[in-house]
Amino acid sequence: MCGIIGYVGKKAAAPILLEALRRLQYRGYDSAGIAVLSDDGRLTVRKKVGKLDDGLARLVQDQPVTGHLGIGHTRWATHGPPSDENSHPHLDQSGKIAVVHNGVIENCDRLKERFLKAGHIFRSATDTEVLAHLIGDHYDRQPRANGQPASLTQAVCDALREVIGTYGIAVISSEHPGLIIGARRGSPLIIGIGDNENFLTSDSNAIVAHTRQVVFLNDYDVATVTAERFDVQNLGADTAKVQISRLEFASEEAERGAYSHFMLKEIFEQPRAVENALRGRIDFEAATARFGGLNMTVAELRSIERIVIGATGTSWHAALVGEYLIEQLAHLPVEVEFSHEFSTRNAPLQRDTVLLVLSQSGETADTLGALREAKRRGHRALSIINVVGSTIARESDGGIYMHAGPEIGVASTKAFVSTLTILSLLAVHLGRMRMLSAAQATEILRALEAAPAQLQSILAQDAAINKLALKYASADDFFFLGRGYTYPIALEGALKLKEISYIHAEGYSAAEMKHGPIALIDPKTPVVFVIPQDSMYEKTLANLAMIRARRGPIIALATEGDTQIQNVADDVFYLPKTLEPIYPILAAVPLQLLAYHIAVSRGCDVDKPRNLAKSVTVQ
Ligand code: G6P
Numbered sequence: 001m002c003g004i005i006g007y008v009g010k011k012a013a014a015p016i017l018l019e020a021l022r023r024l025q026y027r028g029y030d031s032a033g034i035a036v037l038s039d040d041g042r043l044t045v046r047k048k049v050g051k052l053d054d055g056l057a058r059l060v061q062d063q064p065v066t067g068h069l070g071i072g073h074t075r076w077a078t079h080g081p082p083s084d085e086n087s088h089p090h091l092d093q094s095g096k097i098a099v100v101h102n103g104v105i106e107n108c109d110r111l112k113e114r115f116l117k118a119g120h121i122f123r124s125a126t127d128t129e130v131l132a133h134l135i136g137d138h139y140d141r142q143p144r145a146n147g148q149p150a151s152l153t154q155a156v157c158d159a160l161r162e163v164i165g166t167y168g169i170a171v172i173s174s175e176h177p178g179l180i181i182g183a184r185r186g187s188p189l190i191i192g193i194g195d196n197e198n199f200l201t202s203d204s205n206a207i208v209a210h211t212r213q214v215v216f217l218n219d220y221d222v223a224t225v226t227a228e229r230f231d232v233q234n235l236g237a238d239t240a241k242v243q244i245s246r247l248e249f250a251s252e253e254a255e256r257g258a259y260s261h262f263m264l265k266e267i268f269e270q271p272r273a274v275e276n277a278l279r280g281r282i283d284f285e286a287a288t289a290r291f292g293g294l295n296m297t298v299a300e301l302r303s304i305e306r307i308v309i310g311a312t313g314t315s316w317h318a319a320l321v322g323e324y325l326i327e328q329l330a331h332l333p334v335e336v337e338f339s340h341e342f343s344t345r346n347a348p349l350q351r352d353t354v355l356l357v358l359s360q361s362g363e364t365a366d367t368l369g370a371l372r373e374a375k376r377r378g379h380r381a382l383s384i385i386n387v388v389g390s391t392i393a394r395e396s397d398g399g400i401y402m403h404a405g406p407e408i409g410v411a412s413t414k415a416f417v418s419t420l421t422i423l424s425l426l427a428v429h430l431g432r433m434r435m436l437s438a439a440q441a442t443e444i445l446r447a448l449e450a451a452p453a454q455l456q457s458i459l460a461q462d463a464a465i466n467k468l469a470l471k472y473a474s475a476d477d478f479f480f481l482g483r484g485y486t487y488p489i490a491l492e493g494a495l496k497l498k499e500i501s502y503i504h505a506e507g508y509s510a511a512e513m514k515h516g517p518i519a520l521i522d523p524k525t526p527v528v529f530v531i532p533q534d535s536m537y538e539k540t541l542a543n544l545a546m547i548r549a550r551r552g553p554i555i556a557l558a559t560e561g562d563t564q565i566q567n568v569a570d571d572v573f574y575l576p577k578t579l580e581p582i583y584p585i586l587a588a589v590p591l592q593l594l595a596y597h598i599a600v601s602r603g604c605d606v607d608k609p610r611n612l613a614k615s616v617t618v619q
Contacts, residue, residue, distance in 0.1 A: 001027050001028055001029075001076045001102070001613035001614065001615055001616055001617050001618070002027075002029065002073065002074060002075050002076050002088075002101075002102040002202070002617070003021065003024030003027050003029065003073065003074040003102070003201075003202050003203055003206065004071070004072075004073055004100050004101075004102055004168055004169075004170050004189065004200065004201055004202040005017055005020035005021060005024065005071065005072045005073075005170075005199070005200070005201050005202075005206050005207070006070070006071045006072075006100075006170040006172075006180045006182065006199060006200030006201070006225070007020075007069065007070055007071075007180075007197070007198075007199055008068065008069040008178060008179070008180050008197065008198055008225060008226060008227045009068060009069075009194060009196060009197025009198065009227045010068060010196055010197060010227065011068065011197065012066065012067075012068065013034075013036050013037075013065075013067050013068055013069055013070035014034060014036055014060055014064070014065050014066070014067075014070065016070075016210075017034045017036070017070050017071070017072035018034070018052070018056070018057055018060065018072070019209075020072060020199075020201065020206040020207065021034075021052055021056070021072050021073075021074055021206075022052060023203075023205050023206045023209075024074045024202075024203055024205070024206050025052055025074060025608060026205075026262065026408040026409070026410065026607060026608065026614055027074065027076075027203065027410075027613055027614040027615060028076050028410055028608060028609075028611075028612050028613030028614055029052075029074035029075055029076050029613075030049065030050075030075060030076060030077055030082035031047065031048060031049040031050065031055070031056075031074075031075045031077075031082050031083070031084070031086070031087035032047065032048065032052050032055065032056040032072070032073065032074045032075065032087065033045065033046060033047025033048065033056060033072065033073055033075075033087040033088050033089055033100075034046055034047070034056070034060070034065070034070055034071065034072040034073075034089070035070055035071050035072075035089040035098035035100075035172060036065040036066070036067040036069070036070035037067045037069045037070060037172055037174060037177050038066055038067040038177075039067065039068060039177060040177070041174045041175065041177045042067075042174065043091075043095070043096065043098055043172070043173075043174040044065045044067075045089055045091065045098060046059050046060050046063065046065060047084060047087035047088065047089065048084055048087065049082050049083050049084050049086075049087060050082075052074070068227075069172065069177065069178065069179075069180065070172070071089055071098060071100050071170040071171075071172055071180065071200075072089075072100065073087070073088035073089060073100035073101075075087050075088055076613050078104055078127075078618055079104070079108070079125055079126045079127045079128075080124060080125025080126050081125075083124075085123055085124045085125075086124045086125055086126050088100040088101060088126075088128055089132075090123075090124060090126060090128045090129040090131075090132040091129075091132055092132040092133050092135060092136025092137070092139070093115070093120045093121070093133050093136050093137070094136055094140065096136070096139075096173050096174045096175060097132060097135055097136045097139060097152075097155075097171060097172070097173045097174075098132070098171070098172050098173075099128060099131055099132040099135060099169055099170070099171050100128070100169065100170050101127075101128040101131055101167055101168070101169045102167065102168040102169075102187045102188075102202055102617060103165060103166035103167040103168060103185075103186060103187040103617065103618065104127060104165050104166055104618050105127035105128070105130060105131055105163055105164070105165040105167065106164045106165035107162075107163065107164040107165065108127035108130040108131070108165075111130050111133075111134055111162070112130045112133075115130070115133050115134075115137070120133055127165075131159065131163065131167070131169070134159040134162060134163070135155050135156055135159040135171060136155075137159075138154075138155040138156075138158040138159045139152065139155035139173070142154060142155065149173075149175040149176060150175075152171065152173050152175075152176050152179060152181055152224075153181055153222060153224045153233075156169075156171055156181045156183055156222055157222055157233070157235060160183055160185070160222070160235060161235065163185075165185075165186075166185055166186030166187050166365070166617070166618070167183065167184065167185055167186070167187055168182075168183075168184045168185075168187035168188055168189040168202050168617075169181075169182065169183050169184075169189075170182050170189075170200050171183075178226050178227065179224065179225070179226055180198075180200055180225045180226075181222065181223065181224055181225070182200040182217065182222070182223040182225060183217075183220075183221065183222040183223070184217045184218070184219060184220075184221055185219045185220055186219060186365065186368070186617075187202065187363075187365075187617050188202050188203070188216070188217075188363050188390065188391055188617070189201070189202055189217045189221075189223075190202070190203075190204055190207075190214050190215065190216055190217065190389075191214060191215040191217065191223055191225060191230050191232075192204070192207040192210060192211045192213070192214050193211055193213040193214065193215070193230070193244065194210055194211045194213075196227055196228060197210075197227050198225045198226070198227060198229075198230055199211065200223070200225060204247050204389075205406055205408070208247055212246050212247040212248075213244055213245075213246060213247075214244070214245055214246075214247055214389070215230070215232070215242055215243065215244055215245070216243075216245060216389045216394065217232065218234070218240070218241060218394075219236075220234050220235040220236040220237070221233070221234050221235075221240050222234070222235060245389055247388075247389075248388060256408075260600075261409065261596070261600075261606045261607050262408035262409040262607045263409030263411055263413060263500070263592075263596055263606050263607055264596060264606075265409075266407055266408070266409050266413045266414045267413050267414070267459070267589065267592050267593060267596065268459055269404075269405065269414050270413065270414050270417045270418075270455050270459075270589060271451075271452035271453070271455040271456050271459070272452070273402070273404040273405070273414040273415075273417055273418045273421075274417060274418065274421045274448075274451050274452045274455065274585065275452050276402070276403040276404060276405075276418070277402055277403065277404070277418045277421040277422050277425075278421060278425070278448060278449065279403070281425055282425070282445050282448070282449065284442065284445065286432070286438075287432065287438035287439075287441040287442045287445070288428060288429055288432040288441060289425035289426070289428045289429040289445070290429070291400050291425075291426075291429065293398055293399050293400060293401070294382060294398040294399070294400070295397055295398035296380070296382075296398055298433065300380075301429075301430065301433055302433045302434075303352055304332060304352055304353075304354050304430070305332075305333070305350055305351075305352035305353060306332065306333045306334070306335070306349075306350060306352065306353045306354075307326060307332055307333070307334045307335075307353070307354050307355075307356055308334075308335050308336075308337055308342065308347075308349070308353060308354075308355050308356070308374075309322050309323065309334060309335070309336045309337070309355075309356045309357070309358065310336075310337050310338070310339040310342045310343075310355055310356070310357045310358075310367060310370040310371070310374075311336075311338075311339060311357060311358040311359065311367060312338055312339050312340065312359075312364055312366050312367060312616075313364075313412070313495070314360075314411075314412040314415070314416050314492060314495065315358040315359055315360060315364075315367075315412070315415075315416075315419065316336070316338060316358075317416070317488045317489075317491050317492040317495065318358055318416055318419040318420055318423065318488075319336045319358050320336050320487070320488035320491070321420055321423060321485060321488045321489070321584045322334065322336070322356075322358070322419075322420075322423040322426075322427070323335070323336050324484065324485050324488075324581070325423050325424055325426075325427035325485075325581055326423070326426070326427045326430060328427075328581065329427040329428060329430070329431035329436050329440075329444070329581065330427055330430035330431040330433075330434050330435075330436065331431075331434055331435050332430060332434070337370070338366070339357065339364065339366040339367040339369060339370035340366040340369065340370075340619065342355075342370045342373065342374075343366070343369040343370045343372075343373040349374075349377065349379060353379055354379060354380045354381070354382060355370065355371065355374035355379055355380070355381045355382070356381075356382045356383070356384070357370055357371050357381065357382070357383045357384075357392060357396070358383070358384050358419055359383065359384075359385055359386075359390075359392050360385070360386045360387070360402075360404075360407055360412050360415035360416075360419075360615075361385075361386070361387050361390060361614065361615035362383070362385040362386065362387045362390025362391060362392040362393045363387070363390050363391055363392065363615045363617050364392070364615060364616055364617070365616060365617050365618050365619045366616070366619055367392060368391055368392050368395070369619055371383065371392055371395060371396065372395070375395075375397070380397045380398070381395075381396055381397050382396055382397060382398050382399055382400075383396040383398075383399040383400075384399065384400045384401075384402065384419055384422050384423070384426075385399055385400075385401060385402065386401070386402040386403075386404050386407060386415045386418065388401060400422050400426070402415060402418040402419065402422060403418075404418040407614075408607065408614075409606070409607050410499070410500075410607060410608060410609055410612050410613070410614045411496055411499045411500050411592075411595070411606075411609065411612075413496075413588075413592045416492065416588060417455075417585055417588055417589070420584050420585050420588070421448065421451070421585060424444065424448055424581060424582065424585075425448070427581075428441050428444055428445060443579060444579060444581060444582070447578050447579040447581075447582045448582060448585075450578070451578070451582060451585050451586065454575075454576040454578065454586055455585070455586065455589055457576055458575065458576070458586060458589050458590060459589065459593075461573070461590075462593055464573070465573065465590055465593040465594055465597060466593075466597045468555065468571055468573065468594065468597075469593075469594050469596075469597030469598045469601060470597070470601055471571070472526045472553070472555070472598065473501075473597075473598045473601045473602060475503065475524065475525065475526050476503065476504060476524070477503070477504045477505070477506075477520065477524075477525045478494065478497055478503055478504070478505040478506070478525070478526050478527075478528065479494070479505070479506055479507075479508065479513070479517065479520075479521075479525065479526070479527040479528065479552075480493040480494040480497075480505065480506070480507040480508070480527075480528045480530070480591070481507070481508055481509070481510035481513055481527060481528070481529050481530070481540075481543065481547075482507075482509070482510060482529070482530035482531070482540070482587075483509055483510045483511055483536040483539060483540050483543070484534065484535065484536040484580070485534065485536075485580055485581060485583055485584050486530040486531075486532065486534075486536070486583055486584060486587055487509045487510075488584065489530050489583075489584050489587045489588055489591065490507040490508065490509075490510075490528070490530050491507035492507070492588060492591065493505075493507060493528060493530070493588075493591035493594070493595070494506050494507035495507065496591060496592055496594075496595035496596075497591075497594070497595040497598065497599075499595075499609050499612060500595055500596065500599040500604055500606050500609050501595060501598045501599035501602055501604055502602075502604065502609075502610070503598065503602075510529065510531075510539075510540045510543035510544070511539065511543060513543060513546070513547070514543070514546055518546060518547070518550065521547055521550040521551075521552040522550070522551065522552065523551045523552070523553065525552055525553070526552070526553045526554075526555060527547050527552045527553065527554050527555070528555045528556075528557070528591070528594070529543075529544050529547075529554060529555070529556045529557065529569070530557045530583075530587050530591075531544065531556050531557065531558050531565065532557070532558065532559045532575055532580075532583045532587065533558070533559040533561075533562055533577070534580040534583060535580060541564075541565075541568070544556070544568055544569070545568065548568055553570050554568065554569040554570050554571075555569065555570065555571045555572075555573070555594075556568075556569035556571070556572045556573070557572075557573050557575055557587050557590055557591070558572055558573075558574055558575065559574065559575055559576075559577050560574045560575065560576055560577055561577070562574070573590050575587060575590070
């Protein structure tokens with residue numbers, strides 16, 4: 001989704017801004033722009049719809065901009081279609097103030113009406129331009145002593161007090177050549193602290209090549225940033241809580257290396273992602289898992305009566321696997337909700353219900369909304385998050401980090417498998433406080449420990465999956481079916497394929513297929529069965545026979561040594577043998593590779609699929 005960068009220092013701003021925007025591309029965008037302030041206060045804006053290298057970067061090459069301070073933005077359209085005019089930065093009525101903005105200004109229509117009546121001219125259909133005019137209006141209304149410029153910080157604060165909605169913003173003014181103002185509410189913003197230079201960004205990936213020292217701003221914080229210092233005030237409190245944190249990942253982790261796409265790199269990083277998720281968390285002596293950050297005593301964990309898991313997209317599929325894991329290993333009732341439905345439908349929750357939210361980015365607005373709703377109602381809210389220091393991680397009562405490293409490909413892969421690993425550990429942890437025997441728990445922990453090597457052996461068969469992909473790449477429709485633990489994996493397999501190849505794909509429980517969707521089966525519609533040798537095997541086999549009887553081509557993901565399946569499937573990919581609850585971790589990977597190779601063969605932009613954003617920070 002939209003990305004923000006701001007720079008103030010001694011270096012030329014434009015190349016730094018463009019490089020940072022390049023690093024923000026993975027989030028999904030449709031246009032990009034920068035505003036640079038020259039040392040003598042000339043404000044120049046360059047913005048362009050389309051891909052960064054073909055659009056903005058070329059424009060800046062043809063029409064260079066000079067200065068040591070600037071702001072930049074990648075836009076993912078909300079108000080108004082992608083166009084040069086709607087791209088950020090936007091200027092106020094005077095043309096002196098430039099603003100970039102992530103989020104949505106909900107009362108923008110009313111504000112715009114007010115300015116239209118006052119004769120303002122708007123050049124775009126965006127809410128951001130209205131915000132720029134609002135800041136400019138407050139700036140112009142300030143009394144000035146002896147021709148001194150007004151306070152930009154004050155103008156931003158006054159404007160934001162009038163705003164309803166969400167924002168992460170960076171603001172500059174030609175009357176303040178050394179200054180950037182940043183502010184956030186509901187949309188992330190980070191100060192990057194450099195040596196005689198400072199940064200503002202919505203995503204630490206954009207600045208990690210320059211600095212690891214950061215301040216994660218909180219809601220209602222307004223930051224005044226110069227090359228030498230920064231000050232933070234809070235619109236709602238007397239003082240702002242400012243804490244300097246250190247970014248942990250190395251910048252090369254955000255590089256593609258020899259892989260043709262980030263998604264492929266991240267698929268191949270999964271053995272390590274599982275290892276990192278397990279590291280230090282297995283206690284074989286007590287036959288359990290341990291976590292540092294849940295912030296709950298054993299007595300509190302034991303008194304949980306029900307868990308609601310909230311998530312969206314791929315994380316929602318991980319949640320469905322979590323439901324099977326926790327219900328079966330810990331005998332705790334679990335309900336899985338889309339975050340957005342949970343936060344709006346006012347579900348009655350019994351007192352000892354805990355909300356667990358899952359989010360790779362830790363910034364998904366829908367999931368943040370669910371977390372805040374649960375907390376507002378007095379429930380404890382836990383989270384499993386990848387991005388350290390993200391808003392959800394910071395607002396949770398307790399949580400578990402994935403330590404999967406940055407995930408750049410829009411389609412989530414390693415974070416999914418990492419979440420499944422942590423959910424398995426959590427189920428063991430909760431189970432051991434209830435009814436799970438030491439022997440059962442040990443078996444599961446051993447299977448988890450074996451998973452990285454098993455994933456390696458799956459990845460070693462990438463060429464075979466590629467071959468399979470080429471065979472089926474021209475299909476218009478796909479079905480993915482599974483039962484029990486692998487039902488959510490079928491949903492995820494379908495999602496991966498539709499996200500990056502734009503092929504229509506549906507995931508179903510193999511049992512549900514006969515209740516309607518089977519009407520769509522014909523010889524042109526491949527059906528992927530996730531059918532390991534688990535407790536569902538025979539039943540799924542019967543479901544498979546129904547598809548075969550209707551001449552649907554069948555691709556089976558089965559367990560090594562299953563000779564029966566070869567007689568009924570057109571193609572078989574074998575998974576190493578594991579325990580039933582661990583099959584989701586293994587089965588996810590060949591489906592990711594299948595989607596990847598199909599998308600590549602169809603010429604799709606795998607890392608930046610059309611219309612999608614990596615982290616969706618609007619509700
Ligand atoms: C977006 C992405 C999906 C992702 C979902 C949840 O829609 O395009 O790939 O699964 O957000 O993201 P989260 O960061 O909360 O896991």
